[in-house]
Amino acid sequence: MNDLTLASENKTIASIDEAGEMKIVTFALGDQVFGIDMRSLIEIREWASPTPLPSVPNYILGVSNLRGTVIPIVGLAERLGWEPSVIHPRSCVLVVAISGKQAGFLVDEVNDIVVIQQNAIQPAPDVEIQEANVISGLVQVPNRTKEGGEDSHSMVLLLDLDALAITRHLDLAA
Amino acid sequence: MSDELDEIQAIFFEECAEGLTAAETGLSAMRDGDTSAGTIAAVFRAVHSIKGGAGAFGHTALTAFAHRFENLLDEVRAERIEPTAPTVAVMLTALDVLADHVAAAQGTMDLPDDSASLAALDAILKGESAAAAPAAAEAPAPAAPAPAAPAAEDDDPFGFEPVTVAITDLDSFDLELDDQQSESSPAPVAAGWRVMFGPSHEAMANGAEPMLVIRELEEMGGRVVGYDADNLPALRDLDPEQGYVTWSLDLPEWCEESRIREAFDFVAPDALITVERQEANAPAAFEAPAEAPAPVEAEAPMQDNTPPATGTTAAPAAAAPKPAKPAPLSDARAADHGSQTIRVDLTKLDMLLNLVGELVIRNSILSDRLDSEDQERVELPELARLTREIQDNVMSLRAQPIRQAFSRVPRMLRDLHAETGKIVELVTHGETTEVDKGVIEKIGDPLTHLIRNAVDHGLESPEERIRAGKPEAGTVTLSAEQKGARIIVTVSDDGRGIDRARVRNKAIERGLISADANLTDEEIDQLICAPGFSTAETISNISGRGVGMDVVRSNVEALGGRVDISSTPGKGTTFTLVLPLTLAILDGMVVRLGGQRFVLPLATVVETLQPEPNQVRSTTPDSEVIEVRGQYIPIRRLPRMFGLERGERRPIEDSLIIVVENDSSGQVGLMVDTVDDRREVVIKSLEENLYPIRGLGGATILGDGSIALILDVDALTAPNLHQNRTQMRGIAA
Numbered sequence: 001m002n003d004l005t006l007a008s009e010n011k012t013i014a015s016i017d018e019a020g021e022m023k024i025v026t027f028a029l030g031d032q033v034f035g036i037d038m039r040s041l042i043e044i045r046e047w048a049s050p051t052p053l054p055s056v057p058n059y060i061l062g063v064s065n066l067r068g069t070v071i072p073i074v075g076l077a078e079r080l081g082w083e084p085s086v087i088h089p090r091s092c093v094l095v096v097a098i099s100g101k102q103a104g105f106l107v108d109e110v111n112d113i114v115v116i117q118q119n120a121i122q123p124a125p126d127v128e129i130q131e132a133n134v135i136s137g138l139v140q141v142p143n144r145t146k147e148g149g150e151d152s153h154s155m156v157l158l159l160d161l162d163a164l165a166i167t168r169h170l171d172l173a174a
Numbered sequence: 175m176s177d178e179l180d181e182i183q184a185i186f187f188e189e190c191a192e193g194l195t196a197a198e199t200g201l202s203a204m205r206d207g208d209t210s211a212g213t214i215a216a217v218f219r220a221v222h223s224i225k226g227g228a229g230a231f232g233h234t235a236l237t238a239f240a241h242r243f244e245n246l247l248d249e250v251r252a253e254r255i256e257p258t259a260p261t262v263a264v265m266l267t268a269l270d271v272l273a274d275h276v277a278a279a280q281g282t283m284d285l286p287d288d289s290a291s292l293a294a295l296d297a298i299l300k301g302e303s304a305a306a307a308p309a310a311a312e313a314p315a316p317a318a319p320a321p322a323a324p325a326a327e328d329d330d331p332f333g334f335e336p337v338t339v340a341i342t343d344l345d346s347f348d349l350e351l352d353d354q355q356s357e358s359s360p361a362p363v364a365a366g367w368r369v370m371f372g373p374s375h376e377a378m379a380n381g382a383e384p385m386l387v388i389r390e391l392e393e394m395g396g397r398v399v400g401y402d403a404d405n406l407p408a409l410r411d412l413d414p415e416q417g418y419v420t421w422s423l424d425l426p427e428w429c430e431e432s433r434i435r436e437a438f439d440f441v442a443p444d445a446l447i448t449v450e451r452q453e454a455n456a457p458a459a460f461e462a463p464a465e466a467p468a469p470v471e472a473e474a475p476m477q478d479n480t481p482p483a484t485g486t487t488a489a490p491a492a493a494a495p496k497p498a499k500p501a502p503l504s505d506a507r508a509a510d511h512g513s514q515t516i517r518v519d520l521t522k523l524d525m526l527l528n529l530v531g532e533l534v535i536r537n538s539i540l541s542d543r544l545d546s547e548d549q550e551r552v553e554l555p556e557l558a559r560l561t562r563e564i565q566d567n568v569m570s571l572r573a574q575p576i577r578q579a580f581s582r583v584p585r586m587l588r589d590l591h592a593e594t595g596k597i598v599e600l601v602t603h604g605e606t607t608e609v610d611k612g613v614i615e616k617i618g619d620p621l622t623h624l625i626r627n628a629v630d631h632g633l634e635s636p637e638e639r640i641r642a643g644k645p646e647a648g649t650v651t652l653s654a655e656q657k658g659a660r661i662i663v664t665v666s667d668d669g670r671g672i673d674r675a676r677v678r679n680k681a682i683e684r685g686l687i688s689a690d691a692n693l694t695d696e697e698i699d700q701l702i703c704a705p706g707f708s709t710a711e712t713i714s715n716i717s718g719r720g721v722g723m724d725v726v727r728s729n730v731e732a733l734g735g736r737v738d739i740s741s742t743p744g745k746g747t748t749f750t751l752v753l754p755l756t757l758a759i760l761d762g763m764v765v766r767l768g769g770q771r772f773v774l775p776l777a778t779v780v781e782t783l784q785p786e787p788n789q790v791r792s793t794t795p796d797s798e799v800i801e802v803r804g805q806y807i808p809i810r811r812l813p814r815m816f817g818l819e820r821g822e823r824r825p826i827e828d829s830l831i832i833v834v835e836n837d838s839s840g841q842v843g844l845m846v847d848t849v850d851d852r853r854e855v856v857i858k859s860l861e862e863n864l865y866p867i868r869g870l871g872g873a874t875i876l877g878d879g880s881i882a883l884i885l886d887v888d889a890l891t892a893p894n895l896h897q898n899r900t901q902m903r904g905i906a907a
Contacts (some may be wrong), residue, residue: 050881
């Protein structure tokens, strides 16, 4: 019985790999458009002020209650070394799973869910942020909802969530 | 299927760990002179269970070693070999090798070299068991032992005839059943299944227990209707480790064939197994053998489908981890074995605990919102009492004796002795102290580090000790006790104590402190917990990697506990781990600070004061004290410590001072804005999704869904060394 489920799961994964497609969710942060792997996304929530924590880095805005679990809320802009996001009505929180832990990212606006070809991902050139490796690649996605039907594309920066090391801690790693 | 197998395998390794612990306890008791039958039987059972399970999962190396080990234990159990000190020492070594074998089967280490241990076991076996063998061959006993005997055998291996000991308990029990069956009800067979089962000759050596299979079939409603003992050799040729008998069982019609076949999953493929459908009133395959030994009349014949009373089977089996049979064990162990047990997935318990936590919260919300008259009318106090009882009971489900964490220490000391040549005597107190399972799991590593430290750094070499006028053997004391809502675990040695001058120099060398730093003895002692600190002159296998004490401290702090160190030069060092009793629910006081709500553990609160204008005095620009009945108590302004200070400082008259107390720093006044109320809160860990934050014991979700942070009073009131650390942490993260 379990064999069966296991096999079918494998098949799903395999079919993704064969087609070389992956789904990403894209969102705006300042003027940039970022994307994360859809598989890490748990849910999208409206912004609600988190409970601030003492003695944490400035990008950890606090903790929120996600159905009984306490999750940290991260200012992604601060984490990437930019000006803090200004909260506005379309601000929202992307709840993601990063290596077994959950965290919420404050972003300016969620754009879309798009399917991209894995071989269309270009390696990230030296992006001008503090750590280069948090951007795992660049990909072009067609702009939707633009009037006129002319093919316009925008560049999406793919984030490597693991490399953000939100939940890692020096003392524990030792 | 493979998942299920993994799961069963995981249970097996869990049982191995339990078995090794039990064997360790038993052998240690034997070494200390307790060679009672119960103790020896407990060790035998433990090793036997491991062998059985290992055979079922095909861990051949483990099975083979356990089998040889068991042989010796069996001889000791039968009093043919005396458990002398050298013999017990060999068995203790064998136990270590067995533990390594288990680890190897688990894939956590390489296959150990067991040749030396095997040779030692065999030497003892050859030396003394030779005398016993002829006696067994001559004994004119029947092939099957007297039916009443098996239950007694384990309890009292001494009053038994040699030959019956040679046949394992399980077999004799089976035969007993068969005899009764065949005599009492050989005939009418209803429509159903006829199963023949002849275990292969090597079944026993492989650890496959025919009894388990038969019992499983019986649980499905089957019963043994006969056996074929034609292959049974003459007694002198009988190898007790071989299977000779073929059983036949009848199962009711409604059993599914696949389920019947499943019962044979762990039986070696070369066994004889047939499953046939039978029509009503078909003749029985076997006639009752006439020469079968007569059963004891008093025994009730097996009439129905009831499985044999497992309570009377003496030998353990892999599938029955806790024998229900009461044995003459020491008090603590009798408690373990005396009651029936059930194995529950820990996540289910955690879920239950969480739900109970929510129930407690709802309860306190109700009592907040209803006035006392309404509370009485809806019988809220009664509900609250019940809730508390449920909570206590669920908590106790997770509680385990700390012995589990202590049990790996003797082995470690033997290894350390081999590596360092230091002779160590272990003294333990309070092993029955019950602690939350989560705590036990997490203090294992800290304890390992502390013990290694105590032996490697603390204790002197035997020569040095004699020169210092101390006994040659060093003593390491391990103790646990419950004090209020805390568990205190101490590891102390009677060694040379902390060399403070050396620690200081090293800390300066490593840049941990400045050369002119003025530190108290306690502060110097605390330095050994600083990250990257190690005073070992040479890096040894045992300690000196410079992470040990740091890991101890961060692990203990992650549990919401702390490490205290006290040391007297020349006399020894004591490490005290102060741990929370429970990880789940806290009686707290909700306070407000700068618009944010925090929870203060009620256990630490001494009193709440509304300060008078001149009751609070500044001692330095950054520190204040409050005078309480002639005593000056330091005050901590939490907003400042937490960096929450915004705008104007609140006038002191508008604040409240909550006097809290803890073991390490005495009374301290915490300044807060207001007190909301008192309630029980469910502790949610911050490290589940983030990492532990110093000064906070976790977070909780209040009735309105918002989060309040739980203050860790110990960390907040601790001396300033910690404050620097807090800042360091901020940068590090």
